[in-house]
Amino acid sequence: MNCQRFETVVSELARGQMMAVGQKTEALAHSDVCDDCAARLSDEQMLTLGLQSLASEMESLEAPREIEGKLLEAFRARTVVVPITKRQSHSRYWLAAIAAMLLIAISVVVFRWSNRQGDEPREAIKQEQPQPAVNNKSNEQLAQDVERPSVDDSLPQPSKPKRIHPVTLRRPNNASVANHATKEIATDFIPLSYMSAASLQQEGGQIIRVQLPRSALANFGLPVNMDRYNEKVKADVLYGVDGMARAIRFVQ
Amino acid sequence: MKLKSDVNDNDLLRLMLAGDEEALAALYRRRQGSVYRFALQMSGSRSIAEDVTQEVFLFLMREGHVFDDSKGTVGAFLLGVARVHVRRRLRAEHRLEPIGDDSEDDDLFMQSTTDVCPLEDLTRAETIESVRKAVLSLPPKYREVVVLCELQDVSYGETAEILGCAIGTVRSRLHRGRALLLAKLRPAEDVEETSSASVKSARCFA
Numbered sequence: 001m002n003c004q005r006f007e008t009v010v011s012e013l014a015r016g017q018m019m020a021v022g023q024k025t026e027a028l029a030h031s032d033v034c035d036d037c038a039a040r041l042s043d044e045q046m047l048t049l050g051l052q053s054l055a056s057e058m059e060s061l062e063a064p065r066e067i068e069g070k071l072l073e074a075f076r077a078r079t080v081v082v083p084i085t086k087r088q089s090h091s092r093y094w095l096a097a098i099a100a101m102l103l104i105a106i107s108v109v110v111f112r113w114s115n116r117q118g119d120e121p122r123e124a125i126k127q128e129q130p131q132p133a134v135n136n137k138s139n140e141q142l143a144q145d146v147e148r149p150s151v152d153d154s155l156p157q158p159s160k161p162k163r164i165h166p167v168t169l170r171r172p173n174n175a176s177v178a179n180h181a182t183k184e185i186a187t188d189f190i191p192l193s194y195m196s197a198a199s200l201q202q203e204g205g206q207i208i209r210v211q212l213p214r215s216a217l218a219n220f221g222l223p224v225n226m227d228r229y230n231e232k233v234k235a236d237v238l239y240g241v242d243g244m245a246r247a248i249r250f251v252q
Numbered sequence: 253m254k255l256k257s258d259v260n261d262n263d264l265l266r267l268m269l270a271g272d273e274e275a276l277a278a279l280y281r282r283r284q285g286s287v288y289r290f291a292l293q294m295s296g297s298r299s300i301a302e303d304v305t306q307e308v309f310l311f312l313m314r315e316g317h318v319f320d321d322s323k324g325t326v327g328a329f330l331l332g333v334a335r336v337h338v339r340r341r342l343r344a345e346h347r348l349e350p351i352g353d354d355s356e357d358d359d360l361f362m363q364s365t366t367d368v369c370p371l372e373d374l375t376r377a378e379t380i381e382s383v384r385k386a387v388l389s390l391p392p393k394y395r396e397v398v399v400l401c402e403l404q405d406v407s408y409g410e411t412a413e414i415l416g417c418a419i420g421t422v423r424s425r426l427h428r429g430r431a432l433l434l435a436k437l438r439p440a441e442d443v444e445e446t447s448s449a450s451v452k453s454a455r456c457f458a
Binding site (some may be wrong): 007011015043044047048050051052053054057059061062063064067068070071072074075076078100101127 | 268276277280281284285287288289290292293301303305306309310313370376379380382383384387398402403404405426427433434437
């Protein structure tokens with residue numbers, strides 16, 4: 001072992017740390033033959049003794065007793081505070097739940113109110129809308145209307161819109177779909193007076209395309225799409241030579 | 253019922269965090285000494301040591317759940333917290349001297365290789381006082397290693413955990429710290445012979 005190598009192990013040697021037996025023997029042998037390294041080892045050993053003396057001198061030192069008291073007091077204060085904070089957190093949850101319920105209730109009320117607002121104009125329009133075909137309705141048809149309360153205008157309209165399938169004109173009892181040549185789909189002419197369909201064709205006249213409120217469909221026993229209640233529906237009115245409306249058909 | 257003194261530190265900490273006052277008292281009585289002495293040896297001030305001891309255990313009450321037993325012992329954890337608080341206090345009171353370059357430390361390290369036994373003539377009390385002052389005058393990074401390994405008898409491994417560094421770093425800092433201590437403890441007349449000592453050691457290393 002040389003002096004440089006000795007320097008790397010001298011602290012461990014002086015402190016009595018565990019080291020390889022061979023290394024320790026070599027270091028001690030080197031200190032026997034090298035005065036400088038022997039002095040170095042002696043310094044380190046004296047330092048170790050000094051540090052050990054200091055450590056043993058301070059070993060009995062402890063923190064003052066009052067610190068323990070303060071800490072326990074702080075601990076008790078903390079443990080008292082904890083349930084309060086827990087209660088606060090619970091009350092926060094309750095408040096949040098109540099606020100959420102209020103929000104839901106308000107949103108439901110607003111939603112319903114907005115729906116009603118939407119329905120009111122419909123009803124107003126319904127009342128204002130002229131019903132040209134109805135004027136010419138026969139007693140028989142009026143009787144049929146009475147028998148079909150589900151599509152009567154006087155009944156309250158559902159507030160919630162229902163999902164409506166694509167509108168297809170349901171055939172009346174003896175109506176059949178005609179006019180397949182064009183893209184329009186129309187019902188057969190529905191007589192507005194006591195005339196058969198055949199006589200209507202023979203008599204001739206003039207067909208005028210008009211737009212009627214969709215509620216007019218109900219007067220003829222046809223289904224009404226409530227979602228499109230405010231919309232107009234096309235109709236062909238057959239006028240006779242005398243200018244009186246003879247029949248009507250609805251066009252989609 | 254099991255006495256609190258028989259319970260290990262980890263369980264005491266767990267009980268304390270669950271609100272057991274006795275567990276805190278037991279843990280404090282078991283660990284306050286090392287924390288207090290470490291703070292005192294690092295700062296040289298009783299008031300700082302008392303404050304640090306209190307702050308360490310207050311921290312344990314508040315943030316004890318951050319302790320991870322897979323990373324070390326409760327004792328090492330407490331000393332690590334104490335180290336942070338001591339450094340903070342010393343920095344606040346401008347007691348920390350700037351850490352010098354390694355080259356400066358090397359000079360002091362070379363001065364220590366003399367053939368004079370510097371502590372032979374000192375009485376025990378003088379020795380203790382001299383060593384205490386010398387330790388306090390060390391740069392912090394060497395002081396904390398010397399305090400932990402020499403005065404607190406903490407193993408290299410635990411010291412590395414406390415300081416958050418490698419064991420090799422602990423070894424090298426301790427070696428250099430001891431060399432600095434020897435240089436500080438040398439009689440004044442020997443300091444004048446620094447140059448000749450350096451030559452001697454250089455010759456010896458060759």
